[in-house]
Structure formats: structure tokens, C-alpha cells
Amino acid sequence: MAVHNDLGRRGEAIAKAHLESLGYEILEENWTHGKLEVDLIAYKNGIIVFIEVKTRTGTGFGQPEDFVDDRKQKLLAEAADEYIYLMNHKSEVRFDIVSVLLKAEEYKLNHIEDAFWPIG
Template identity: 40%
Template structure:
């Protein structure tokens, strides 16, 4: 059993989420978009939905849901980066903030499951999942 670096684990999760979004009719606008505010893992578009997606990849068997890693400080950074992206690109869409929890098999490092949470948090910094 090899141990994956956090970056490798994250890359596996992000690639899987991109496939998941495309399969569900989303167009991927940007991946790993960085600006002065923060980094956004995936920006996806479908109809009039502009989804800013934070991907959290974990090994199966961890007791704490991955969504909890997106704390208030991280939410604020993502929200700031999203509004900068919207402003810079002169978009009119309301943003939606999603979190994708990806769980990998401990041995094979293959994706075991995904929990895609739409509206996981709001501009007011509240979790939408509770």
C-alpha cells in the first residue's frame, strides 16, 4: 500500500469531480483558478447556474465528513475569489457554492464514493448542509 501525497489525492478527486459535473451537463469554465483572494478548485456552468466547487478528497474510513474542512475562513476566501471572478469577467450570474466530498479506497486509491453538495454554504457564511 503506497501513501498518496495530499496533492496527488486532491488531483484524483478533482479529476473525478470534473467528470461527474460534465456527466451532469455542466461545462467546466476553469480548474484551479487562482486570484489574489484564493483558489477555486472548479468553476462550472449549466443553464444560468455558476457553480464554484471546492473539492475535498479523503481516504475512506475517516470519521469526520470532508465538508467540515471548508470552515468559515475558507468559505470567505472562496466567496471573495468567486465575486472577483464574476466581476473580472463581467458576469451577471448569482454564484452557487458547492462542496464535493470524494472518498478513496485506502489500498487502491480509486474513488469509492462522491457526495456532491449543492449550496453547501452561502454568501452569509452559513452551511447549507445542516
């Protein structure tokens, strides 16, 4: 497995543990529909939360959350639409980003709630 895949999986595990510690119920991990993927889908207080996890080892090119660009947001929204349809969810949804800056065994986590509202 490629090093970047290992890094991403470590970041997702850290994000999942963080969310669970805050009372989120993790519904799905790496949920896919066709070529679309959502890292984590969680539930809390009647809201389904679609979470993009971005993990990096440095900030030379920006913060991890900076990599959730308009294109990625649109893909997440498409996946969310399909998930909502399949689950017949009729309540509120939200899009969060969990940014993990990982150095050796230490990390800095930034949970950005309601990070964006899908475009188009």
C-alpha cells in the same frame, strides 16, 4: 509532488468527470487570484457554480465536506467576487462542495449543491 497533492488532483478529476456527466460546462480548473483559489468553476442553466472539492481516504476526522469551514467559505467567496467582476457576470451564482472519499481505485462521491451562502 506530495501524496496529499496527488490525492487532491485525483479527487478533482473524479469531481470534474461527475459534473460533466451531469451537463456542467467546466469553465476553470484551479482558478487563482493572488493567494485565493477555486478548485472548479462550472456553468449550467445560466448559473456560475464555484466548487470546492475535498478528497480524503478515511473519515476518522469527519467527512471530507466537514473541512469546508467558515474561513474556507469566506476565501471562496472572495475569489468568486473577483471572478464575477472580471467576467462581468450578472446572473445567479452558487457554491457547491464535491466530497470524494477515496479508497484504492474505488470512491464514494457526495455532490452538495448550494452547500453554503458566503458570510460577511
